[in-house]
Amino acid sequence: MSSAALPQRALVVGCGLIGTSIALALTARGCRVHLRDADPSVAEVAASVGAGTVDPVEDPELVVVATPPSVVPDTVLALLAEFPDAVVTDVASVKRPVAAAVAGTPGERRFVGGHPMAGTERSGPTAGSALLFEGRPWAVVASSQSDETAVESVRALVVALDAVPLVMDAEEHDAAVALVSHVPHVISVLTAGLLVGAPRDHLDLAGPGLRDVTRIAGSPTGMWLQILDSNAGPVRELLAALRLDLDRVLDALDDGGEVLAGRLSDVLDAGRAGTRRIPGKHGEERAEGALVLVPVADRPGALSALMADIGESGVNIEDFRINHEYGRPVGLAQIEVAADRADHLTSSLTERGWPAYR
């Protein structure tokens, strides 16, 4: 789709995990990359891992702003002025603030926002990797004023980094991330918050479901304050809708019996339907999978040994999950394979001494 070539010269401003990873990927593809950071020593570290150079690269065709979100709008404006021929993009996770800052300025046509849906639990330049974006969605946020060539340049960047470009405007983007990321985060936080005052032995009954729902609530508070502040409107709208549904549940629980069943089954059915809308979760084009279950002792080498024996079985693995709960004697490995291969994998693992079952 994209005919634009990758830039020969680029500037990356902000050498944290994302900025350094973009710079590493550009450098690996033959682009000369100038690295800048508010803290020059951070740019030096990024340069030392091969992300580019701290020496200026003349006339960059592409400028990538990967600073903390709160300073993105001002940084983008300054760079549009400093490099009057360059396309400028950014990677902030909320797009309306920078779109609003750029609107009506002379550089507006050369700015196209971006948001790679990628990250790791690590941070900083030494955590950067040119592979970080492989297969990840990356929103390309154009406005009606954006030059087509600028959009194509940013799209070319995304494609070159093996990510999946999704072109949308800032309003759409922010509504989308409120739905798929910010509201789930708030909900996860509120659920985890209920655990604070609970007796310890109540928590001993916790299983994988609670862990799944609360996993993202463990993220750093500071970053999420910035995100929720800058996307307050769309997040509030969805949380208010959820609150209405919650009130329906509370009313139904008050009533009990037939009334409860009628009201709650609507809510529960909507939830099931919602999970089926998540792309790929129930891949329509794939054969239905089957699970093979293997309890794995919590001792050194057990999981590695299981993986080696799964590899030996010759069965293609579609998915693998382990509920490995520290402090309990065993975890439960869940291996998804094509339905017609589940028996073969079960017997192959059983022969190798594993207590596999379906």
Add this chain to the structure above:
Amino acid sequence: MSSAALPQRALVVGCGLIGTSIALALTARGCRVHLRDADPSVAEVAASVGAGTVDPVEDPELVVVATPPSVVPDTVLALLAEFPDAVVTDVASVKRPVAAAVAGTPGERRFVGGHPMAGTERSGPTAGSALLFEGRPWAVVASSQSDETAVESVRALVVALDAVPLVMDAEEHDAAVALVSHVPHVISVLTAGLLVGAPRDHLDLAGPGLRDVTRIAGSPTGMWLQILDSNAGPVRELLAALRLDLDRVLDALDDGGEVLAGRLSDVLDAGRAGTRRIPGKHGEERAEGALVLVPVADRPGALSALMADIGESGVNIEDFRINHEYGRPVGLAQIEVAADRADHLTSSLTERGWPAYR
């Protein structure tokens, strides 16, 4: 702790997944098990997979009720009367209804409830496995009227099946499962429900966080209606508390800026603190782990090959997770190892041709 022996003769009533699995485990340990089901052909199927016999076993010392939850109280009462010397237990996921039914009856002292925190996505007798309970928590729900020997018998059953017995009363149990299971389920359902009306391209930005939060919302509606109906009080209480916290978030989002930061940081901090209370999630006794990341192409054999090469590396795997998103070209394998082994695993996988990074 338990000095009680496993029974020599048992009756299992209800031959679904849980009943058949208990029967299989008892049979494997030398107990003679009589299988009953409201549908005799289901008991026949359970017998055919080795769970026991459909012929009566005289004078069972232990009776296990594994029927659908709505008929548990009446079934328990009938069986206490039918077998005046047996200890009777059940496996229903809410314990107050059966405790209330039994209270004040002549058989009360011989009844001790149970709730194994185990299950698979499959159901019915052919899905049963003697290994289903390995390492799982299993609530042993005694009342002040329960005979100590009856409690010990049920505890012995749990221990013999390699599960972890947690003794508590019915009130405590139901409050605990409301917290760790029922409320997270409702919350997951409400979040997934928001996805129903959303534009498809908004959902294309979905990542692992949304999948985690909504995973359990895909469960069958009918079973959850029964659970929420029978545990309405404790669930309502916790959901009402969560609603107050949600209102604080909505108010903060209205205010924005400094006020938002002050209020929301309390909520976000409480969420982080809550996740740390889940047992074992941050195993204090283990060395801090490190993640090695490997993009894995979505093609047959790729994941099996990676597992084989992980096995070959000789590095002990603490945990393994893959965000394998159907319809995208690659998934991201996240391999947790001891921090001082991460570099070795990364280079070992790189040598074998994998794009591993940290």
